[in-house]
Amino acid sequence: MTLELHLRRPVVDDHVWPDIATVPRSLRARAAAPLTMALLRRAAERAHVRVEIATDVAGQIDGPVMLIADPEAFARRVGSCGLIGLGESYMAGEWDSPDLVGVLTRLAGVISTAVPAPLQRLRSIHLPPVPDVDDPRTSHAARSNIARHYDLSNEFFAGFLDDTMTYSAALFDDPDTAGWNDLASAQAAKIDRLLDRAGVGHGTRLLEIGTGWGELAIRAAARGARVHSVTLSGEQLHAARARVAAAGLTDSVDITLTDYRDITGRYDAAVSVEMIEAVGYAHWPTYFGRLAELVRPGGQIALQAITMPHDRMLASRNTYTWIQKYIFPGGLLPSTEAVLAHAWVAGLHVTDRMSLAPHYAATLRLWRRRFGTVGAAALPPGADDVFIRMWNFYLAYSEAGFRSAYLDVEQFAFRVGGPQ
Structure with a gap:
């Protein structure tokens, strides 16, 4: 499966998918982006998942590898909304994988230890609450x-x-x-x-x-x-x-x-x-x-x-x-x-x-x-x-x-x- 096929970005209707069409631009999102990428690489190393920036890769891509087409957008989404942002970034075509199940399986195995305990304690403050609706x-x-x-x-x-x-x-x-x-x-x-x-x-x-x-x-x-x-x-x-x-x-x-x-x-x-x-x-x-x-x-x-x-x-x-x-x-x-x-x-x-x-x-x-x-x-x-x-x-x-x-x-x- 070629790199070009995997990183084809979808056309987003912002009336149907407002949170997919708009990358977070707040100060918090921008500030969280570098830490997010550092934590991703820490988790990926523990999970034996490769993380590649799309512009750095060519040819056939196989196995548990995350191909990130837009690192800044990816990092802002995940930094702002955690796993919601991970899914939304995938929906937006900002990252992909030839083995999506393999990547997610390996990351799930380290998710509880990849984020340092002090940051995990901030989860309820940082991440969005469940809407009453x-x-x-x-x-x-x-x-x-x-x-x-x-x-x-x-x-x-x-x-x-x-x-x-x-x-x-x-x-x-x-x-x-x-x-x-x-x-x-x-x-x-x-x-x-x-x-x-x-x-x-x-x-x-x-x-x-x-x-x-x-x-x-x-x-x-x-x-x-x-x-x-x-x-x-x-x-x-x-x-x-x-x-x-x-x-x-x-x-x-x-x-x-x-x-x-x-x-x-x-x-x-x-x-x-x-x-x-x-x-x-x-x-x-x-x-x-x-x-x-x-x-x-x-x-x-x-x-x-x-x-x-x-x-x-x-x-x-x-x-x-x-x-x-x-x-x-x-x-x-x-x-x-x-x-x-x-x-x-x-x-x-x-x-x-x-x-x-x-x-x-x-x-x-x-x-x-x-x-x-x-x-x-x-x-x-x-x-x-x-x-x-x-x-x-x-x-x-x-x-x-x-x-x-x-x-x-x-x-x-x-x-x-x-x-x-």
């Missing part, structure tokens, strides 16, 4: 946050997901050798394991929090369960209902546009897959409390959740991140400790746990490669080169998180009311 304190705000991601268009997600339209970590026989043709069956295996842990069978009254595109509800109904599934995405609601109807399971599956806080009734079991990440730190007690209220005593609950280290969660819970700004507004990844603590307070007893981190890395690898083949017709209305770079960075950034063990994803099973 993104806090899902009301059902309306939560629906708005979900819509910004999941309502891009069903066609867009269909462009890089497999035929099951499942947008969460799969469970492969061997994640290291998994290929595209293995993905659909691996998603089915993941879903079936969750349904097994929740004890879902014939006659089970099952609650699903977070419908996605309906695959879990379909597989549960095929077992004979009666499913109530809730979502906050209008696009997913229509697509999931259509898929349920096509499977001939309309009488067994009820999908509604409902906030988890507004659900009524009592169920034998509940399943929720990678939905807690959108709940928000302040609302985790409510989330687990509602699960405990909605499932009968002795009933089973199965969750799949992306987690991060507890100390990093505490450090970042009040910090605005690139993922929050551009991909998932209003959310926060919990730690395993937070999941277990809130579950215990709600009266939920852990019966099973399993990590799927290597499986998520493989899932994201397959999505990312498929995304590179998505045609213009499948992109959301108004999508441009900056949008494509944003999604490339998001998928690579996420994959790197799991490959570096900075992130984990776990399946948890709980019994309501403690051990029997």
